[in-house]
Amino acid sequence: MNAKELCEGSRANYANFITWVALDRSNLSAGRQLSVNYFIVAVILFFAQLLFGMIAATQFIFPNFLYDWLDFSVNRMVHINAMIVWMLYGFIGCVYWLLEEESGTDIVGLKLGKLAFWVLTGAVTIVVLVYLLIQTGAGKDSSLWLINEGREYIEAPRWADIGIVIVMLIFFYNVVATFSKGKWSGIAGVLTLDLVALAGLYVAGMFYMTNITHEQFWWWWVIHLWVEATWEVLVGVIMAWSLMKLLGVRRQIVTTWLYIEVALMFGSGILGLGHHYFWIGTPEYWLTIGGFFSALEPIPLVAMVVHAMYDAGSHSFKNSNHPAVAWIIAQAFGNFFGAGVWGFMHTLPQINMFTHGTQWSASHGHLAFFGAYATINIAFFYLAIQHWRGDVWMNSDTANAWRWKWALGLLNAGVVGMTVALLIAGYEQSFIERAVEGSTWGGYFSAQNHPSFQSAMVWRWFFGLMTFSGLILLIWDLLTIGKGETRKAQEIVEH
Amino acid sequence: MIEPVALKDFFITFFSAALIIMAGASYALLFAWSKVNTNPRIKIAAYFSYLVLLVAVVLLTKAANFSGYWLTLSGVMVVGYFFAPIGIWYLCVKTHAVSDTQQATLEDK
Amino acid sequence: MNETPLWASESFWKKTAIWVTAGSFLILVVLTFDSLSQTQAGGKRVPAYSVINKKIDYVYQKDLHKSMPVIGETELLFGKEYTEAEAEQLVMLGKKTTQAKNCMNCHTLLGNGAYYAPDLTKAYLDKGWVNKEMREDMMIKFLMDPEKNARTFGSNRKMPNLDITEQEAKGVVAFLKWMSSIDTNGFPYNFKTINAED
Ligand code: HEM
Ligand code: HEM
Ligand SMILES: [Fe+2]
Numbered sequence: 001m002n003a004k005e006l007c008e009g010s011r012a013n014y015a016n017f018i019t020w021v022a023l024d025r026s027n028l029s030a031g032r033q034l035s036v037n038y039f040i041v042a043v044i045l046f047f048a049q050l051l052f053g054m055i056a057a058t059q060f061i062f063p064n065f066l067y068d069w070l071d072f073s074v075n076r077m078v079h080i081n082a083m084i085v086w087m088l089y090g091f092i093g094c095v096y097w098l099l100e101e102e103s104g105t106d107i108v109g110l111k112l113g114k115l116a117f118w119v120l121t122g123a124v125t126i127v128v129l130v131y132l133l134i135q136t137g138a139g140k141d142s143s144l145w146l147i148n149e150g151r152e153y154i155e156a157p158r159w160a161d162i163g164i165v166i167v168m169l170i171f172f173y174n175v176v177a178t179f180s181k182g183k184w185s186g187i188a189g190v191l192t193l194d195l196v197a198l199a200g201l202y203v204a205g206m207f208y209m210t211n212i213t214h215e216q217f218w219w220w221w222v223i224h225l226w227v228e229a230t231w232e233v234l235v236g237v238i239m240a241w242s243l244m245k246l247l248g249v250r251r252q253i254v255t256t257w258l259y260i261e262v263a264l265m266f267g268s269g270i271l272g273l274g275h276h277y278f279w280i281g282t283p284e285y286w287l288t289i290g291g292f293f294s295a296l297e298p299i300p301l302v303a304m305v306v307h308a309m310y311d312a313g314s315h316s317f318k319n320s321n322h323p324a325v326a327w328i329i330a331q332a333f334g335n336f337f338g339a340g341v342w343g344f345m346h347t348l349p350q351i352n353m354f355t356h357g358t359q360w361s362a363s364h365g366h367l368a369f370f371g372a373y374a375t376i377n378i379a380f381f382y383l384a385i386q387h388w389r390g391d392v393w394m395n396s397d398t399a400n401a402w403r404w405k406w407a408l409g410l411l412n413a414g415v416v417g418m419t420v421a422l423l424i425a426g427y428e429q430s431f432i433e434r435a436v437e438g439s440t441w442g443g444y445f446s447a448q449n450h451p452s453f454q455s456a457m458v459w460r461w462f463f464g465l466m467t468f469s470g471l472i473l474l475i476w477d478l479l480t481i482g483k484g485e486t487r488k489a490q491e492i493v494e495h
Numbered sequence: 496m497i498e499p500v501a502l503k504d505f506f507i508t509f510f511s512a513a514l515i516i517m518a519g520a521s522y523a524l525l526f527a528w529s530k531v532n533t534n535p536r537i538k539i540a541a542y543f544s545y546l547v548l549l550v551a552v553v554l555l556t557k558a559a560n561f562s563g564y565w566l567t568l569s570g571v572m573v574v575g576y577f578f579a580p581i582g583i584w585y586l587c588v589k590t591h592a593v594s595d596t597q598q599a600t601l602e603d604k
Numbered sequence: 605m606n607e608t609p610l611w612a613s614e615s616f617w618k619k620t621a622i623w624v625t626a627g628s629f630l631i632l633v634v635l636t637f638d639s640l641s642q643t644q645a646g647g648k649r650v651p652a653y654s655v656i657n658k659k660i661d662y663v664y665q666k667d668l669h670k671s672m673p674v675i676g677e678t679e680l681l682f683g684k685e686y687t688e689a690e691a692e693q694l695v696m697l698g699k700k701t702t703q704a705k706n707c708m709n710c711h712t713l714l715g716n717g718a719y720y721a722p723d724l725t726k727a728y729l730d731k732g733w734v735n736k737e738m739r740e741d742m743m744i745k746f747l748m749d750p751e752k753n754a755r756t757f758g759s760n761r762k763m764p765n766l767d768i769t770e771q772e773a774k775g776v777v778a779f780l781k782w783m784s785s786i787d788t789n790g791f792p793y794n795f796k797t798i799n800a801e802d
Contacts, residue, residue, distance in 0.1 A: 060720070063761040068751075071764045072720045073709035139701030139772045150703030152717055186614070208703075210696045212783060213643045213650050216714055217636075252614060256590045259617035263624045270628035279725075279791035280714045281650050282639045287497055287789065289635070292568055299575070302520045303583045306527055310587040313531075336520065345512045350559040353499045353793050357715035357723055427505070429719075435502045439792030441732040444722040445757030498669045499793055589612030 021479050027390045031100045031107040037117055038093030039384055041124075042377065043475060045086035048128075050468045052078040057464050060457045074135055077148070077155050078128065083369065084153055085124055090377035091231075092171060094238045095191065097384060099175060102241065103182030109174050116170040123163045127156055144208060151215075153223055154205045161206050168199045186255035190262060191237045198230040213281035220276040227368070228297065228339070229269040235376050236261045239328065242383065246325055247315045248492040257307055264300035272297050278349045279356055287349040294347040298340035308332045320490045321386050321394045323404040323481070327379035330412060334371020342367050342419070354434040359456075360426030367419040370411075378411075378474065385478055386489065393487035403477035410470030417463030425456035498560035511554040515572060518548035523580035530584060548576055645692075649787045653691035656681045656778050660729060660785045661799045670790025681781060682740060682774060691778070698779025701772040710763070713783070715791060721763065725788065728780040729797040732757075736798060740777065747773040 025033055056075040058065050066075075100107055107113065130147055137143025144150070145158040156164070172195055179188045205222035209215040240254040274290025308329070319325045342364040346355040355361070382404075386394045429447045437443025447453060500508050525541035555561075556569045610616050646652035659676035678685075686694065702708070708717035711724045722730075732755065733739035746753045748770060750763035768776070 056720075063759070067762065068764050071710075073706045073718070073764075076718055076720070077706060077709045136706055136766055137704045138767075138769075139697055139704050139775060141700070143704035144700065147704065148706055150706045150708055152708050155706070155709075186618070208700070210653075210692065210699045211643070211645045211650060212699065212714065213786060214640060216716060217639065217643070219716075253590050256612070256614045256617055259614065259621040260586065262621040263617060266621070266628055267624040270625070270632055273632065276716075277639070279788045280716070281643050281786040281788055283642050283649065284496075284789055285635075286639075288564070291565075292571075295568060295572065296575075298516045298519070299579055302516075302523050302579070303586075305520060306523050306580070306583050307587055309524065310527060310591070314591065340520075341513050341516045344516050345509050348508075348512070348559055350497050350561075351500045351505070351508050351512075353497075353791055354505070356791060357712040357717070357719065359719055362719060427509070431502070431505060434792060435505070435794075438794040438796050439723060439726075440796065441722045441727070441730045441755075442757060445759050448759050448761075449757070496668065499790075586612055589609055592608055592612075 022483060023388050024390065025388075027388055029100055029106075030110055031096055032384070032387070034107075034110065034113055034117060035093045035096035036384055036388060037114075038089045038096065039381055041121055042086040042089040042093060043381065043478070045082045045089065045124075046374075047471060047475065049079055049082035049086060050464075050471055052076075052082065054461075054464055054468055057457070057461045061454075061461060070132070071135075074131060078131055080153055081131070081155055082128075087231075087369075087373050087377060090380065091234055091238070093384070094377070094380050095171075095175060095195075097380070098238070098241045099178050100182075102185060102188055103179045105178060105182030107174055108177035108181050109170070112170050113174045116167045119163065120167045123160050123167075127160050130157070131155075141208070151205070151219055154202075154219070158206065161202070165199065165202065168202070172196075172199065185251075187237055187240055187258065190233065190258055194230055194233045194237065198226065198234065201225050201230065216280045217277070217282065220273060224273045224276055225270065227372075228272055229266055231373060232265050232269065232300075232335075233262055235331075235372065236265070238376060238380065239331070242324070242328065242379065243311060246319045246321055246328075246383070246492070247311060249311055249315065253311075261300055261304065264303060268293050268296035268299065275347050275349075275352065278352055291348050295344065297347075298336075298344055301336045301340040305332045305336050318490075318492065320492050321383055322396045322398075322401075323394065323408070323477075324379045324382040324386075326404075326408055327375050327382065330408065331372065331375035331379065334367065334375050334412075336371075338364065338367030338369070338371035338419075354430040355426060358426045358429040358434065359422045360430060363419050363422035363426050366415060366422065370415045374411075381478055382481075385481060389482035389485065391489045392482045392485040393489055394482055394485075395490060398481065398485060399483075400477070400480065403473055404481060407470050407474035407477050410466055410473060412470075414463045414465075414467030414470055417466060418460050421456045421459035421463060425453050425460075428452045428456070496563070497565070498562070500559055504558040507554055508558040511551040511558060514551035515548055515555065515576070518544045518551060519576045519580070522548060522576070523583055526580045527584045527587065530588075545577060549573060651675060651782070651785045652688060653695045653778075653782055654686060654688045655785045656691050656695070656781045657685055658785075659799075660781065662726075662729070662795060662797050664794060668790070670793070671795055672790075673785055673787050675785060679736075681778060691782075694775050694778040695782050697772060697775030698777070699775075701768065701776050702779065705766045705768065714786075714788065721761065723792065724780060724783070725786075725792065726784045726795055726797070728777070728784040729795075729799070731796065731798050731800075733798060739798070743777050743780075744770065744773045747776055 028036065052075045055066065055070065056072055056079055059072045059075070096107070096113070134147055137147040147157055148155050149157055175195065176192060179192065201222050204218045207218065209218070236258055240258045243249045244251060244254050271289055271293040274286040275294045276290070277286035278290060346352055346360050346364065382394070386392060428450055432450060433439060433443040433447035437446060522541055522544035525537055525544055529538040529541050552569050552572050556566070561569055643650045655675060657678055657680055659679035661674045661676060662671040663674055664671045702713070707713070707724070710718050710721040712718065713724050715723060715725060733742055746755065747768045749765060751765050754762045756762055
C-alpha cells in the first residue's frame with residue numbers, strides 16, 4: 001500500500017466515523033462550537049495520559065520494558081503533562097461554554113479565539129513530539145528553551161510557555177470583552193479575577209534559577225497555588241453555573257456560596273502553600289504556617305459537600321442530566337477524600353518528614369487530581385454532548401445507560417484502587433526507607449525491593465487497567481449517548 | 496520546633512488524621528440531617544461523630560508529639576470542628592431562605 | 605424566615621472573600637521576600653557555591669530532633685580549588701544538565717519529583733559511594749555510562765544513558781555537592797552520611 005492509498009483510506013475512515021457519530025454542530029452556538037473543540041482535544045489527551053501512565057506503571061514491574069527507548073522519565077512526563085494540559089483544555093472549554101449564556105451576548109473576538117485554539121493545539125502537538133522523539137538535550141539554555149525545562153508538571157520548553165501565555169491572553173480577551181459587552185455578574189467577576197491569578201502564577205514558573213531552593217520556591221507557587229487555590233475556585237465557578245442550570249438553584253444562592261468558597265479556599269490555601277516549604281531550604285517558620293493553614297484546608301471541602309447535599313436534597317435530586325450530576329457528586333466526594341482526607345493525612349511536618357517524596361505523595365496526587373478535576377470536566381463533557389445532540393433527554397433510562405454507569409464505576413473504582421495500592425507502597429516506603437534506614441540509597445532500594453511494595457505495584461497496574469478501560473468505555477459512551485434520542489431534556493424550574 | 500513522629504506511631508498518626516477529617520464531615524452531614532429529620536437518633540449520631548473526632552484529636556496530638564504552640568492547633572481543631580458544621584448548616588438555611596418561601600408561595604398556588 | 609441576615613448575605617461574603625484573599629496574599633508576599641533573602645546562595649541556610657571546596661557533613665542534634673549541616677575544612681572537588689565565580693559556573697552547568705536531562709522525572713530533588721529512583725538531596729554524601737576516595741570517580745563514570753556502571757541494588761532498575769559529557773558530569777557532581785549542604789530542616793530524618801561510622 002502506498003502513501004496515497006493510506007491517505008485516502010484514512011480519509012474514508014474518518015468520513016465513516018463522522019457519519020457514525022452523527023453529531024450536528026448546528027445545534028451549538030458559535031461559542032460552543034469552539035468550546036467542544038477544546039473538549040475533544042481534552043479527551044484525546046486524557047487518553048494519552050492514561051496510556052503513558054500504564055507504560056510507566058509497567059516499568060515499575062518490568063524495568064527493562066522499553067528501556068532506552070521510552071524511558072520512565074519520558075513516559076511519566078507525558079503522563080502528568082497530558083493531565084495538566086487536558087484539564088486546562090477542559091476548563092477553557094467550560095468557560096467558552098458558559099460565556100455567552102452568562103453574559104447574554106455573542107462571544108467577542110471569536111475568530112481570534114479560534115485561531116488561538118489551533119495555535120495552542122499545534123504547539124501542544126509539537127511539544128509532545130519533541131518529548132517523545134528528542135527527549136533530552138545538553139546542559140545548556142537552548143535545551144530548556146527548545147526541548148524540555150525538566151521541572152515536574154511544567155516541563156514545557158520556554159518557547160511553548162510564551163506561546164501559552166499569548167494564547168491565554170487571547171482567551172482572557174474573549175472572556176473580558178464578552179462580559180463587558182453583555183453583562184457582568186458575580187460569577188463573571190470571580191471567574192475573571194481567578195483567570196488573572198491563574199495565568200499570572202504560570203509566569204512565576206518561567207525563569208531559570210541555579211539556586212534550587214529559589215527555583216522550587218517559585219515552582220510551588222505555580223503548582224500549589226494552582227491546584228489548591230485558583231483551580232479550586234475555577235471549579236467553584238463552573239460548579240456554581242452548572243448547579244444553576246442542572247438543578248435550577250437560584251443565582252443568588254450559588255453566587256453567595258461561590259464567595260464563601262473563595263473566602264475559605266483562598267484563606268486556607270494561599271498560606272497552606274507552606275506545606276511545601278518544610279524541607280527545601282526555606283526558613284523554619286514554614287513548618288508552623290504550613291501545618292496550621294493546611295489543617296484548615298479541608299474545611300471548605302466539607303462545606304462544599306454539605307452544601308451540595310443540601311442543594312441536591314432541596315431539589316429532590318431532580319435534574320436534567322443524570323450522568324453529569326452523578327459526576328458532580330463524584331467531584332464533591334473525590335475532592336473531599338483526595339484533597340481533604342488524603343492531603344491532611346500527610347501534611348503535618350511531624351509526619352511529612354517521612355512521607356515527603358514517597359509513593360504517599362503519588363497516592364494523594366492521584367486521588368486528588370482525579371477526584372477534584374477529572375470528575376468536573378467529565379461532568380461537563382456530558383453536559384456538552386447533551387446539547388450537541390440537540391438538548392435531548394439524558395436520564396438514567398436513556399438507551400444504553402449501562403455504559404455511563406459502568407464507565408463511572410470503573411473509573412472511580414480504578415482510581416480508588418490505585419490510590420490504596422500506592423498508599424500501601426508509600427506507607428512501607430516511609431517506614432523502611434525513611435524511618436528505619438535513614439533515607440540512604442540502600443534504604444531506598446530495600447523499600448523498593450520489599451514484597452509489599454512490589455505487590456502494591458502489581459495491584460496499581462491492575463487498577464490502572466481498570467481505570468483505562470473505564471476511560472475507553474467513557475469515550476464510547478460520549479460518542480453514542482443520546483444518539484437517536486427523540487425526547488427533549490427534562491425541564492427544570494428554577495426555585 | 497517539631498518532634499517527628501516515632502516509628503511506632505506512624506499508623507496511629509495517619510489513622511487519627513484521616514479520622515479527624517472524616518468524623519468532622521460526618522458530624523457536619525449528620526448535624527444537617529438532624530435538622531430536617533426529627534429522629535433523635537440522628538442527632539445522637541452527630542454528637543457521637545464529634546466525640547470520635549475529639550478522641551482522634553487527642554490521639555494525633557500525642558502521636559505527633561505536639562507541644563508548646565502546636566497545642567493550639569489541637570485546640571483550633573476541637574473548637575473549630577465543633578462550630579464549623581453548625582455554621583455551615585445555618586449558612587445553608589439562611590442563604591436558601593428566600594427560595595424556601597418562594598417555593599411555599601408556589602406550592603400555595 | 606425570609607430575611608437574610610447580614611452574615612448570610614451575598615454582599616457580606618463578597619467583601620469577606622476580597623479581604624481574606626488580599627490579606628493572605630499580602631502575608632504571602634511579605635514572607636516570600638523574607639524567605640528569598642534568607643535563602644540567597646551564600647547565606648546561612650543555602651551556602652555559597654564555593655562550598656564545593658569544603659567538607660560537608662551532618663550531625664544529629666538530639667535537642668532539636670534533627671540533623672544539622674556542618675561545613676568543615678577544605679575538601680576539594682576534582683582536586684581543584686574553585687573561586688566563587690568558577691564554582692557558580694560549574695554548579696550552573698550541573699543544574700542545567702539536571703533539567704535538560706529531566707532527572708526530576710525519575711528522581712526527587714529536595715524530595716520533589718518522581719519516585720522511580722532515589723532521592724538526590726544528599727546523594728553526594730550517600731554511603732553508596734563506598735568511600736570518599738572512590739566517590740568522585742564512581743559518580744562521574746556512573747553519570748556518563750549508567751548502564752555499564754549500573755548500581756541497581758538488586759532492583760533491576762537501571763538509569764538510562766543520557767549522553768552526559770564529562771564536563772556535564774562534573775557539573776552535576778558539583779551541583780549535588782552544593783545541594784547536599786543546604787539546611788533542609790532535618791530532612792531526610794536521621795540520614796547517615798558517608799563520613800559516619802557504622
Ligand atoms: C484538589 C486539590 C489538590 C490536588 C490536586 C493536590 C495534588 C497534589 C500532588 C500532585 C502532590 C505531589 C506533588 C509532587 O509531585 O511532588 C501534592 C503534594 C502534597 N499535597 Fe496536595 N493536592 C491537593 C490538595 C491538598 C490539600 C487540601 C492538602 C492538605 C490538607 C494537601 C497536602 C499536600 C502535601 C503536604 C503535599 C506534599 C507531599 C510531599 O511532601 O511529598 N494537598 N498534592
Ligand atoms: C491508567 C491509570 C494510571 C496509571 C497506570 C498511572 C501511573 C502513574 C505512574 C507510574 C506515575 C509515576 C509515579 C512515580 O513517580 O513513582 C504517576 C504519576 C502521577 N499520576 Fe498517574 N496513573 C494513572 C492515572 C492517573 C490519573 C487518572 C490521574 C489524575 C487525574 C493521575 C495523576 C498523576 C499525578 C498527579 C502523578 C504525579 C504524582 C506525584 O508526583 O506525586 N494518574 N501515575
Ligand atoms: Fe499543596
